[in-house]
Amino acid sequence: MLELSRYAFIAAIAAVSAALALHVVAAIPWRGFSVLSLAGRGAMATEASPAFRATTGRFAITLGVNAFLFLTAALILRTIEAGHGPFSNMYEFSLAFAWGTLAIYLYFDARYRLPAMAFLVLPVALGLLLYATTLSDEIAPLVPALQNDLLLTIHVAVAILAYGAFTVAFGAAVLYLIRSHSEVDWLPSHSVLDEVTYRSVMVGFPMLALVIILGAVWAEIAWGAYWSWDPKETASLVTWLIYGGYLHARVMRGWSGDRSAWFVVGGFAATMFTYFGNYFFSGLHSYA
Amino acid sequence: MTSVTKRIGAPRTNLWESLGFARVWGFFRSVRLALVLILALAAVLLIGTILQQVPPSIRADGAAYEQWLEQARLKYGPWTDLLEHLDFFSVFQAPYFRALIALLVINIVVCTLNRWRSISITVFRSRVRMTDGFFQHARFNATFESPMPAPEAARRMKRSLSFARYRVNTETGAQSIALLADKNRFSVYGTFLTHLSIVLILAGAVIGGVFGFKDPQFVVAEDSTRGVAGTELSVRLEHFADEYYLDGRPKDFRSEVTLFKDGQEVKRATIRVNSPLRYDGITFHQSFYGQTAVMKVEDSGGRELYRGGVPLSWQTRDGGRPAGLLTLSEQGISVWVIGPRPGENDPLVRPGEMRLEIYNPDGDVDRLETLTQGEPKEIDGLTFTFERESRFTGLKVVKDPGVTIIWVACTLLVLGIVVLFYFPRRRAWALLTERPDGTTEVKLAMPSQRNLSPAGDFRRLRTRVGRVLLSTSATLRSKDGEGGDRA
Numbered sequence A: 001m002l003e004l005s006r007y008a009f010i011a012a013i014a015a016v017s018a019a020l021a022l023h024v025v026a027a028i029p030w031r032g033f034s035v036l037s038l039a040g041r042g043a044m045a046t047e048a049s050p051a052f053r054a055t056t057g058r059f060a061i062t063l064g065v066n067a068f069l070f071l072t073a074a075l076i077l078r079t080i081e082a083g084h085g086p087f088s089n090m091y092e093f094s095l096a097f098a099w100g101t102l103a104i105y106l107y108f109d110a111r112y113r114l115p116a117m118a119f120l121v122l123p124v125a126l127g128l129l130l131y132a133t134t135l136s137d138e139i140a141p142l143v144p145a146l147q148n149d150l151l152l153t154i155h156v157a158v159a160i161l162a163y164g165a166f167t168v169a170f171g172a173a174v175l176y177l178i179r180s181h182s183e184v185d186w187l188p189s190h191s192v193l194d195e196v197t198y199r200s201v202m203v204g205f206p207m208l209a210l211v212i213i214l215g216a217v218w219a220e221i222a223w224g225a226y227w228s229w230d231p232k233e234t235a236s237l238v239t240w241l242i243y244g245g246y247l248h249a250r251v252m253r254g255w256s257g258d259r260s261a262w263f264v265v266g267g268f269a270a271t272m273f274t275y276f277g278n279y280f281f282s283g284l285h286s287y288a
Numbered sequence B: 001m002t003s004v005t006k007r008i009g010a011p012r013t014n015l016w017e018s019l020g021f022a023r024v025w026g027f028f029r030s031v032r033l034a035l036v037l038i039l040a041l042a043a044v045l046l047i048g049t050i051l052q053q054v055p056p057s058i059r060a061d062g063a064a065y066e067q068w069l070e071q072a073r074l075k076y077g078p079w080t081d082l083l084e085h086l087d088f089f090s091v092f093q094a095p096y097f098r099a100l101i102a103l104l105v106i107n108i109v110v111c112t113l114n115r116w117r118s119i120s121i122t123v124f125r126s127r128v129r130m131t132d133g134f135f136q137h138a139r140f141n142a143t144f145e146s147p148m149p150a151p152e153a154a155r156r157m158k159r160s161l162s163f164a165r166y167r168v169n170t171e172t173g174a175q176s177i178a179l180l181a182d183k184n185r186f187s188v189y190g191t192f193l194t195h196l197s198i199v200l201i202l203a204g205a206v207i208g209g210v211f212g213f214k215d216p217q218f219v220v221a222e223d224s225t226r227g228v229a230g231t232e233l234s235v236r237l238e239h240f241a242d243e244y245y246l247d248g249r250p251k252d253f254r255s256e257v258t259l260f261k262d263g264q265e266v267k268r269a270t271i272r273v274n275s276p277l278r279y280d281g282i283t284f285h286q287s288f289y290g291q292t293a294v295m296k297v298e299d300s301g302g303r304e305l306y307r308g309g310v311p312l313s314w315q316t317r318d319g320g321r322p323a324g325l326l327t328l329s330e331q332g333i334s335v336w337v338i339g340p341r342p343g344e345n346d347p348l349v350r351p352g353e354m355r356l357e358i359y360n361p362d363g364d365v366d367r368l369e370t371l372t373q374g375e376p377k378e379i380d381g382l383t384f385t386f387e388r389e390s391r392f393t394g395l396k397v398v399k400d401p402g403v404t405i406i407w408v409a410c411t412l413l414v415l416g417i418v419v420l421f422y423f424p425r426r427r428a429w430a431l432l433t434e435r436p437d438g439t440t441e442v443k444l445a446m447p448s449q450r451n452l453s454p455a456g457d458f459r460r461l462r463t464r465v466g467r468v469l470l471s472t473s474a475t476l477r478s479k480d481g482e483g484g485d486r487a
C-alpha cells in the first residue's frame, strides 16, 4: 500500500512538471523562435497555428487534473496504510498542501479559464512536492496530543484548502500587478484578476478563521489553554489579519487595485512563513 | 415653540463640537484607522513569532529574568538591550500591544454604531421608486419591451423574482409601476456580526483573566488526595499509567481519579491528554507525571507523624535529580526527598534508594542521609522509612468562565463571514411604464457593489425578467460591457 502511494506520488510530480511544461509551450508565440534560429540553420518559418496552441493548452489542463488525481490516490492509500489522516509530519502535510493548491486552482481555472495562472500556481505545487521528496515518508505513530482524530482531520483538511486558496489568490494578485506594470495583452483583464483574487480570498479567509478556531478548541482540550501565543498559532493569526487588511483595503478609496494586491502577496508570504515556521521557531507544534 | 426647541438644541451641538467629540468620533469611525491598526497588530504579532518570548512567570522574577536575558544575549548579541527596552521579548504583555487592542475595540464599536442606522434604513426602508437618472447610470442595466400591460408585467415579475428568492416590493404611480427586488437583505448584518464577535472574543479573554484561575502544577501522588485551592473540590489519584510505542514514543498517559466535593465522592474518571475531566466549571487536564516516594516517619514512641506519597515533582539544581518536599510542621522540620537521576547510573543515589536532606527550623541543612527501600533508619530521634516507589500525576487545573463566550463568539464570527460572502445582498430596481398601445417598457437596474461584482446575478436576473415579460427586444447597457458581453 505504501509502495503504491509512493508510485502515485512520483506520478503526480511527473504530471505537474509535464503540465507546467505544456503550459509554457502553449503560451509561447512561436514566432519568437524563428528569430532565435536565424543565427543557426535559417528561419523556422512555420508559425505554430492557434489550433496547436489550444490543443497543447487543453493537454496541459488534463495533465493538471491527472496530477490532482494521482495525489488524491497517494493520500488515500497512505491514509489507509497509516490508519489516520495525512497530518502527522511535514511529508504528509506537504502532499496535502500541494493537493489543496491543485484542487482550488483547477476549480478556478475551470470557471475562469486562466492559463497564465499555471505559471505561478504549478511551481508552488511542484516545489511542495519536490520538498516532500527530501523528507522521510515513514509512517510514524501518533503522540497522545495528536490522537484527536476528528478535530485534527477537520483542522488540517480545512487548513490545506485555505492554503490552496491563498496560493491561487497569490497567483491572481501577481498577474494583476504584472498587468499594471507592463503591456501584456495575453493576460486576463484587471477586473477578472481582481475578481479571482477576491473570490479565492473569500474561500481562504473564513477557512483560516475556522482552522485557527479549531486549533484553539483542540488546544483547550489537550493543554487546557485555548490560546498560548504559540508561534505557529500566532503566525496563522498574522496571516489572517493580513487578509483581513486586504478585505478592507480593497473597498477603500486609494487602496484598491495594486495596493490591495500587494496585501495578497504579503498574505501568501505569511502563509509560507506559517507553513515552514517549524524551521524558525519552536513550540507546541514543532512535532509536526 | 420653534425658538425654544432651537435654544435647547443649539448648545448641545456646541458642547459636542467644543469638546472635540465630533473629531474623536470622526477619527474612530474611519476604516483607514482599522487598516492601520490591523497592520500594526500584524507587525507586533510577527515580532512575537520571530523573537524568543520570555514566559510571564520568568519575567516577573527579577533574577530569573536576568538569567533569561543572558541566554538571549548569546543569540541576539548587542541588540539584546534595545529589544528588551522595546518589550520585544514580551510583546504580548507590552503596553503598546494592549493599547492597539483597545483602539481596535473602540474602532469597531464606533464603526458599528456609526453605520448601524444607515444600514438598517437600507434594509427595512429601502426606496422602491428610483429616478430616470438612476436607471441610466446604474452599473448594470437593461431595457425590455413587453407586449403586456404594466400591471400584468409587474405581477409576472413579482412571481418570478420571488421564486428566485428575491423579496419584491411594488409602488404603483400615476404613469408607472416601480419595483424593488431585494435578496439576502440581512446579509449586510454579517459585517456587524463578524466585527462584534471580535469584541466578544476579547471580552471573553478578559472575563477569563479576571474571574478564572489556573494551576499548571497540580500534583497528586497515587493513593493520596489533594484539595483544589479556592473550591470545595478535591482529587484523589487512584492510579497512573503510561504506555509507549515500541520506538519509545509516548502513546498514552492516563490518571484514574476520584473527585470529591465537600468530602463527598461526586465523580470517577480517567483523565487523558485529549480527554480532560470537567466538573462545575473546573477542568482537569493531564499535563505531566513522575515518581513518588512513599514515606513513613515515626517518633521515638512509635507514633506515626507522616505516612504517604511524596511526589518528586521538583528537580535538584545540581544534576536534575527528582526531588520532593516532606514537611513535619509539628517538629518544624522540612525534608527534601531526592531520588536517583533517571536513565543512568547515579553514583550518589542508587536505584532503590532515597537521599534525605533534612532542614532545621532555621532553614539550614542539618543532616544528609541515604535510605534503602524497606529499611527504617533513625535520624535525630525520628524513624524514617522509604517504603516503596509509586507515581504522581501532574494535572493542570483551570477555571475559565470566558471560554463559553469565546466559543459562541467564534461561531458567530465565522457565521457572519459566511453570510456576508456567500449570501450577498442583491438589490435590483425596475420601472414599468405602460404605453398608450398597451405595451410596456421595463427598465431594470442593479448598482455595483463595492466588494463583489453582481454581474453574474444580474445576468441571471435579466434572463429571467426577459423571459417572463415575453420581451421582444432588450437593450442592454453596462459601463464596460461586462453585463452584456458574457451573456
Ligand code: HEM
Binding pocket: A244, A247, A248, A251, B028, B029, B030, B031, B032, B034, B038, B104, B107, B108, B111, B112, B191, B194, B195, B198, B417, B420, B450, B451
Ligand atoms: C481584526 C479586525 C477586523 C476584521 C477581522 C474585520 C473583518 C472584516 C470583514 C471580513 C469584512 C467584509 C469585507 C468584504 O465584504 O469584502 C469587513 C468589512 C468592513 N469592516 Fe472590518 N474587520 C476588522 C476590523 C474593522 C474595524 C476596526 C473597522 C472600523 C472602522 C472595520 C470596518 C469595516 C467596514 C466599514 C467594512 C465594510 C466594508 C464594505 O463592505 O464596504 N473593520 N471587515
